[in-house]
Amino acid sequence: MVATTSLGLEYQVGTDRPCDAPGVWCDFVDTLESLLIPLNDSVARLRPAVPAAKAKLITPFTIPLNTSFGLPLPFDSVEFDTDNMIDLTSSRYEIKPNRLGTYVCLGTMKGTANPGNNSHVQLFINTCDFNLDPFVSGAGFCGFYDSSSPIDALATYYWRSTHRLNWDGTFTFGPSLFVSTPTAIALTISEATLTLYWVGD
Amino acid sequence: MNFTDVLRLPCPSAEDYAALPIYMQRLAEDIEAKILAQRALITQFNNPQICIWRGGSFDNTFASTDSLNFFLGTPDIVFSNYKVPPFNQDPTFQITGSLFNQSGIWHLGVAVLGMFPTGATTNDSFRLLRVQVSKGTSGGTSSIVNTGRRVNAETGAVEYFTTEFTILVDEEFNKYRIDANITHGNVASTMTVPANGMFAWVMRIGSADIIEVT
Numbered sequence: 001m002v003a004t005t006s007l008g009l010e011y012q013v014g015t016d017r018p019c020d021a022p023g024v025w026c027d028f029v030d031t032l033e034s035l036l037i038p039l040n041d042s043v044a045r046l047r048p049a050v051p052a053a054k055a056k057l058i059t060p061f062t063i064p065l066n067t068s069f070g071l072p073l074p075f076d077s078v079e080f081d082t083d084n085m086i087d088l089t090s091s092r093y094e095i096k097p098n099r100l101g102t103y104v105c106l107g108t109m110k111g112t113a114n115p116g117n118n119s120h121v122q123l124f125i126n127t128c129d130f131n132l133d134p135f136v137s138g139a140g141f142c143g144f145y146d147s148s149s150p151i152d153a154l155a156t157y158y159w160r161s162t163h164r165l166n167w168d169g170t171f172t173f174g175p176s177l178f179v180s181t182p183t184a185i186a187l188t189i190s191e192a193t194l195t196l197y198w199v200g201d
Numbered sequence: 202m203n204f205t206d207v208l209r210l211p212c213p214s215a216e217d218y219a220a221l222p223i224y225m226q227r228l229a230e231d232i233e234a235k236i237l238a239q240r241a242l243i244t245q246f247n248n249p250q251i252c253i254w255r256g257g258s259f260d261n262t263f264a265s266t267d268s269l270n271f272f273l274g275t276p277d278i279v280f281s282n283y284k285v286p287p288f289n290q291d292p293t294f295q296i297t298g299s300l301f302n303q304s305g306i307w308h309l310g311v312a313v314l315g316m317f318p319t320g321a322t323t324n325d326s327f328r329l330l331r332v333q334v335s336k337g338t339s340g341g342t343s344s345i346v347n348t349g350r351r352v353n354a355e356t357g358a359v360e361y362f363t364t365e366f367t368i369l370v371d372e373e374f375n376k377y378r379i380d381a382n383i384t385h386g387n388v389a390s391t392m393t394v395p396a397n398g399m400f401a402w403v404m405r406i407g408s409a410d411i412i413e414v415t
Contacts, residue, residue: 021221022212022218048408080409083411083415106365108366152325158350197367
């Protein structure tokens with residue numbers, strides 16, 4: 001009479017025949033393997049790599065005057081991508097997660113801005129689905145932004161914006177990076193980046 | 202001896218009956234090795250490399266012709282759970298010393314918790330925090346990341362700066378250095394950062410390998 005633990009691991013009891021031990025043993029390791037494989041898969045989701053991707057715009061890019069609502073930034077290179085989240089041949093404007101869950105989103109930008117009558121430039125991370133077109137307007141937009149201090153002198157300025165994203169897989173597009181400039185400021189971006197990395201289900 | 206299909210856990214055949222103690226020992230050792238490997242991975246996820254520094258006292262003010270550099274080392278560590286090779290030292294957030302102990306993707310951040318003029322203020326003068334990560338190469342130094350924060354100050358108000366970024370660190374992680382400093386254009390007086398006014402942190406996100414399990 002072979003007994004089992006609550007997880008179904010077989011073992012012999014005192015009334016079992018010793019000569020049956022090899023068979024019980026093999027049942028035991030088969031059950032143990034069936035328990036360990038899902039655990040291995042679960043652990044493998046956590047380390048050594050988690051979904052993480054960083055898209056960059058490194059070709060100088062000029063934002064026209066008075067782009068008050070915002071212009072999406074077209075990425076042109078990939079620094080890292082552990083889960084095939086970036087496909088620049090199909091879309092240069094987004095990082096689209098594959099694994100569901102919670103992500104940290106981090107956008108950075110460096111650019112040269114002219115004196116702008118104390119106006120601001122804003123860098124947005126758009127975490128709403130922009131449906132058909134990254135050049136969204138009005139209701140299609142929601143974002144989290146960083147605003148520069150008043151730009152009084154021609155100089156290099158830096159922006160960065162962070163956000164948490166709960167990616168449920170229902171959106172057509174992934175997060176994108178937007179820049180908004182007021183009337184009087186011309187901005188030439190020398191580098192912009194968008195990073196997403198997964199932190200949990 | 203038989204083995205399971207995937208994990209190769211041993212189990213005896215009928216003819217191995219006499220060797221059961223040896224096989225049991227091997228099975229126990231195999232199970233232990235696999236559990237320890239899983240435990241190591243889980244521990245790394247729950248406890249990724251993190252170091253947080255909060256700057257010490259800055260007695261000196263600095264003029265518009267000077268700069269204030271981040272030199273954050275062992276005395277400034279608020280929390281750290283890793284050491285850097287080759288001498289098992291604390292990581293340092295400064296132009297000398299090592300910051301990383303492993304390749305992979307890292308997330309870094311810097312904050313200046315208040316900077317203010319010691320006297321008069323030059324209107325519209327800038328305050329600039331710059332952070333550069335570079336890597337020593339056979340041909341010199343290669344800049345990896347340039348980031349920072351620029352503020353155009355209208356008055357003598359206290360200014361705060363933050364910046365953060367991610368970086369891909371390769372296998373030569375001991376060749377990376379970080380240079381963070383503050384400059385300003387306030388010619389009317391010097392500027393100062395209060396004691397414990399510099400704050401920095403690093404965290405390893407994971408390796409840059411392609412994930413195997415979605």
